[in-house]
Amino acid sequence: MKEFVEYILQFGSLNQQQIDLITKKGTELKLGKDEYFSEAGKIAKQVGFILEGIVRVCYYNNKGEEITKYFIEENNLVCDLESFESEIPSTAYVQAVTEGRLIVFSKKDWQELFNTIIGWDAIVHKVISKALLQKVERRSPLVAEDATTRYLKFLEIYPTVVNRVPLSYIASYLGITQQSLSRIRKNIR
Amino acid sequence: MKEFVEYILQFGSLNQQQIDLITKKGTELKLGKDEYFSEAGKIAKQVGFILEGIVRVCYYNNKGEEITKYFIEENNLVCDLESFESEIPSTAYVQAVTEGRLIVFSKKDWQELFNTIIGWDAIVHKVISKALLQKVERRSPLVAEDATTRYLKFLEIYPTVVNRVPLSYIASYLGITQQSLSRIRKNIR
DNA sequence: GAAACCATTTACCAAATGGTAAAAAGTGAT
């Protein structure tokens, strides 16, 4: 929980009473490897913050292939925003890639924080903007490159992820087959 | 200007006095075809709202190729957020693809709105979150597809853009050569 | 340790895309 409070405080200041309130609302959740945090077709009901582990967001394209949209690492929020905020069914799965430990807030508790903590609104919006901007900035530079360059850029973008997730997840994130990625790895060495 | 006020009011309510203040701060800017709204290496000093025309954000990759990161259409904000907010040099060019008409706010005026209009903060954050989310959601589904599918999806995503921008811009947005895109167009007909 | 299971690597050939270059089509100016 300490990690979450520290993270939040980077984006704005809170007094002890407010911090206690936040701490009281959040509960710890353990996720097993491959377990889903939220699922496509269902409405996202929680906001999470990753203390430990790696999570990915994935979906199935119209060929039925499983595509990793992005990875989320420690010290980041996890939430299907569109689904959570608009209460529409999610279009993607959020899945623990490794074992994970999270702080989670129910929608009700999360909203209560907006009503009771002045400035919570501003902090959350900053957090979310930053996270979204990062997603855009990580994805964009990959598009116009060949597969090898994409993989090299992936190594820069997600240095803490490479050795903790299956090759096939990275391949689908990069938009190539796992055979191609394996070949690329071989050529790089 | 009316269009901008209408756009903003979708995200929160404002009284007439507040609307007048916003109206007073914004000035109209005309951009010629190919003219830059902001440039790589410089600090973004304005926020814009497109009344008319199409704008693109582009950069040069390490092979020196010009890559279109995304297009921005009418009724959307234009701003290199990272540069504008943190006052760091921008990494991309923002360029009018067609002739354009925008409402622009200087950094000083934009910030004054935060100080004088209660709730402006919340509105702007909603606008920005929505725009960023759209950028992610438009880009992600393209990655894992072959070139033809990417182009077909592009047509869905940017129906108002296809016939108003050069083929080469679309090709670089999709991460393929313009020859490939031309071939794809031929095969689709 | 053997068996079963899953992930990764390799190999082979087919298909898609890139690179270079030239032709064709479109645009604007005089």
Add this chain to the structure above:
DNA sequence: ATCACTTTTTACCATTTGGTAAATGGTTTC
């Protein structure tokens, strides 16, 4: 209408990537 200029299309071949399948390597369970 012609010329100069830019954009788009086409063609050719080289290179990259995909698809299928099998082999190898790793891990877990008994």
